[in-house]
Amino acid sequence: MIEERNFESIVDFFEYIAPWNREQSLDGFVFRGHSKEAYKLIPNALRPENVEQLWKYVNGGNVQKDQTDFLSLQIDAEFQLLREFYKLADMQGLGVPTANTFRKNLAQTFDAFGARHIENRSIWLPEDLREAAALAQHYGIPTRLLDWTYDPYVALYFALTGALDSSGNLVVWALNKDHISFLHPTVNRIDIEFITPHYSANPNLNAQKGLFTLCPVERLSLREEMQLMMKGRAQLVDRRPLDEFILSTAKDEGATLMKKFIIASERAEEGLRFLEKMGYGTSRIFPGYDGVSKQILERNK
Known part of the structure; x- marks a missing residue:
């Protein structure tokens, strides 16, 4: 193959x-x-050598090392980094794709539950964030x-x-x-x-x-x-x-x-x-x- x-x-x-x-x-x-x-x-956000740096970007490194391979925490980190890119670019008047997952709570400083649907299983990355993720990836933001x-x-x-x-x-x-x-x-x-x-x-x-x-x-x-x-x-x-x-x-x-x-x-x-x-x-x-x-x-x- x-x-x-x-x-x-x-x-x-x-x-x-x-x-x-x-x-x-x-x-x-x-x-x-x-x-x-x-x-x-391997995408930047998933490379083992980038794990520590990813958490510094989104949480100042405040995560236990034995939890950095937890999928839920990894997704939360990717979400917050993407959201920060999207929000700042939008505030600077730059064109950003439509992303309702980001847009509906964009006024909040931190969106604690944006990366998940509380009751049901969910797919990461969701469809409405993929264009935004592609834009962020092209300009150096670590994504999957x-x-x-x-x-x-x-x-x-x-x-x-x-x-x-x-x-x-x-x-x-x-x-x-x-x-x-x-x-x-x-x-x-x-x-x-x-x-x-x-x-x-x-x-x-x-x-x-x-x-x-x-x-x-x-x-x-x-x-x-x-x-x-x-x-x-x-x-x-x-x-x-x-x-x-x-x-x-x-x-x-x-x-x-x-x-x-x-x-x-x-x-x-x-x-x-x-x-x-x-x-x-x-x-x-x-x-x-x-x-x-x-x-x-x-x-x-």
Whole structure:
């Protein structure tokens, strides 16, 4: 289900992903670049090394270490951080998506129960917060969304840029979005949602042809959580990388669901030169004066 391929030459990789290569097809795939092979497909809010920092953002670090893996507390932390981003952006007159879960209690300094429905189980992230979460994610707020792009050359740009002057390997991942999206909802569905926000108000996201993956989780009702607590148990956070999650849950073993392309990091400078000649320089990835100046400085450096 996960195909892995090594490329000794950056030229070979460009030839492999070229649209005229009839030996393979990447139609329906989305892409993500990692500057180091060791990096895992885990969203920022769920990375084990980010747990302490997440709680500093939302509660000054006031949480017991043995409770940081409790799903209910993790969701509360993500909710409060997203709400703070949404509220402050709205107060500054910036455009924010419609999010009734935030909007109905936005005048309150703190919304203690916004992340849950008291009586019933609920899905996190709920539908009406996903667009807001995508906006926050794009501007650096830790969420459980994972960035992807429809354009393999954009994914390659990010992998190559981070791998300059590095040893080891970089990676470009490809995820079979179309196949996963059309799996039967009850028989062999992989619980991954694909979120494409509006591009009109976000020139960077538009230029990068970005989208996000989300693995929704079901949060227990308050009563069910309390019953578990009384038994010394709790619903825990799933911090598995996306590739491990797919391997453990997929039932459709006849299809390639992911591809992992591995390239030597020493090819990064050569690859970036090729990308710039193709029109994928920094000024395209980050449109505006800042991207233009960065591309000139990078080129001369």
